[in-house]
Amino acid sequence: MLNRKQLDPKKSPTAAFGGRLRRLRDERGWTQDELGVRMGYSGTHISAVETGRRSPTSHFSHSADRAFGTGDKFERQGRAVRNTALLEGFPEYVTHESRATEIRLFELGIVPGLLQTPEYAAAITNGAVRRGAITEQQAEERLALLAERQASLLRTPAPLVYAVLDESCIRRVVGGPEVMAAQLDSLTVFAESPSTVFQVAPYILGERRSFDLPVTLLTLTDRSCIAYSESAQQGRLERDMKLVQPMLTAYHQLQAEAASQAESVAMINQL
Structure with missing residues (x-):
């Protein structure tokens, strides 16, 4: 067929x-x-x-x-x-992510998966195992999928990736000082790519920060846009442009308010 x-x-x-x-x-x-x-x-x-x-x-x-x-x-x-470690809705999102021409990320508290080093990602999943939130098998499944997602960014042509991280992402130490230092170094390398834009949303934004929850926006090959967000229990994929467009607008407003890429990299170097 x-x-x-x-x-x-x-x-x-x-x-x-x-x-x-x-x-x-x-x-x-x-x-x-x-x-x-x-x-x-x-x-x-x-x-x-x-x-x-x-x-x-x-x-x-x-x-x-x-x-x-x-x-x-x-x-x-x-x-x-x-009973898998993946939230409902996430497998469908990953399918779209692997074909998207543009990926817009906003994250709170931790570095987004696509930007995590293997050691940082392992520290996150091991913490979930120790808390009893997931099993060791589920942790392995989560890490394997993350590696596949990161590898998909190397496709040709590469997708444009815009990442705005709340300041908490770079200040919260995960995996100890050495793992965190390597993760911060990796973010500066990410910022140097011609297909990426990296910004930090500093704490001083206060109420001007557009989002209170992590969000991902994808632009697909036909120029349509979808949004993905998560609660603790499930993921939600939104295709209705009446709902996606306000999120795109809010993301652009966030980019305008956040520190520039040069300022963001300087913040990381200072840390």
Whole structure:
């Protein structure tokens, strides 16, 4: 079939779920739309789950078991997906991130994943393991995905990456002095790239800082824009331009208020 995406079920629990869904659908000769009718979902939704762009909810898993007569196999597999270290909505976001032409980041408290050194990222995930927030296996999954995301920035042509970090990101010591020093050095290298813009939003901005939560804005190849934000429990991908446009405006306002790239690098060098 033309443009049929190859699946690797060993890649993650989400990929394994999607691989089984496609295999059983193919065995029965059903199209995605036909399976969607049987399950109460659109063919587009079925496609997104098969390719890992959308995580299966409990309702989706139950519906798949009913459609295929598989008892509770999909539900048990779905629980493994939902127990992953990745928030709902994040796998779909990563798919768009890997193809975006422009990436705009704003982060609070920690350096954003795309800019983290391996040692800094490991310190963050190890801290989550010690707190019992994630398992060691989930930590490994999170670090492996982060490495893939960072590698995707090296594609040609490279995406333009705009990063505005709250001052807390560069002052909060993660992993000890040596790890943090190396992370700060890495940020200055990032700022030197011709495809990046790096700024710090200093504490003195006060109420003039546009965002109180981390946010990522992506510009896709067709020039459409999407926004991704997270709570402690789930991630949300927003495509409606009526909601995305105000966030883009707020981001531009934040860039205007933040320290310039030269000033931001000077702050890091001082630290």
